[in-house]
Amino acid sequence: MSATFGSAHAQITTPTPTPDEYVAHVGGEAELVPPGQFKLDGRRQLCGQRPTVMDHKLDDYGAAYPGFLIMNPKLLDRVSTPVKQWIYAHECGHQFRGPDEETADCFAVQRGRRQGWLTPEGLEEVCNFISPAKGDSMHFSGSHRCEYMRKCYADPTVK
Ligand SMILES: [Zn+2]
Numbered sequence: 001m002s003a004t005f006g007s008a009h010a011q012i013t014t015p016t017p018t019p020d021e022y023v024a025h026v027g028g029e030a031e032l033v034p035p036g037q038f039k040l041d042g043r044r045q046l047c048g049q050r051p052t053v054m055d056h057k058l059d060d061y062g063a064a065y066p067g068f069l070i071m072n073p074k075l076l077d078r079v080s081t082p083v084k085q086w087i088y089a090h091e092c093g094h095q096f097r098g099p100d101e102e103t104a105d106c107f108a109v110q111r112g113r114r115q116g117w118l119t120p121e122g123l124e125e126v127c128n129f130i131s132p133a134k135g136d137s138m139h140f141s142g143s144h145r146c147e148y149m150r151k152c153y154a155d156p157t158v159k
Contacts, residue, residue: 016065016066016067017065018067019032019051019053019065019067019068022053022055022065022068022070023053026053026055026057028057029054029055029057030053030054030055030056030057031053031054032051032052033052033053033054034051035047035049035050035051038051038054038071040076040081040084040085041081041084043081043085043117045088047091047092047095048092048096050068050069050092050095051068052068052069052071053069053071054070054071054072055070055071055072056072056073056074058070058071058072058075060072060075061075061076061087062076062087062090062091063091064092064094064095067095069088069091069095071088079125080122081117082112082117082118082119082122082123082125082126083122083126083129085112085117085118086109086112086118086122086126086129089107089108089109089111090104090105090107090108091104092107093105093106093108093111101142101145102145102148105145105148105149106148106152108149109126109149109152109153110152110153110155113153120153123149123150123153126146126149127143127150130142130145130146131143
């Protein structure tokens with residue numbers, strides 16, 4: 001079994017690390033934030049009972065390991081609040097729905113709509129963020145994903 005959900009951000013191979021092991025492996029600035037205490041632009045982010053590791057050296061904006069999320073605050077600083085929250089919710093989607101990127105995208109936009117932090121304008125910011133021309137991340141690029149997210153956002157039934 002692979003330690004990560006997406007091949008684009010494999011850093012530690014099997015066995016799957018605990019959050020503490022991950023922090024110890026990364027060292028330096030990595031920090032473990034307990035469930036319910038992680039904030040983005042002052043807004044509390046929740047993903048069930050999953051803790052968040054803040055890792056300034058992660059090679060992507062965010063990543064999901066089984067049982068915890070990893071966020072790169074340095075990269076997240078470059079994007080708007082709804083995009084930040086979408087990234088967190090996307091990684092949370094991997095926690096609950098598995099490795100498929102489109103499924104995680106759909107989870108994120110529907111959660112954002114339900115919780116009120118993702119407006120149609122915010123969704124366009126997300127689309128702009130993942131457009132191939134602007135994307136500097138393997139994990140978060142692709143215009144076809146945007147089409148699917150728009151459909152999910154408009155779909156009243158939660159996937
Ligand atoms: Zn993903």
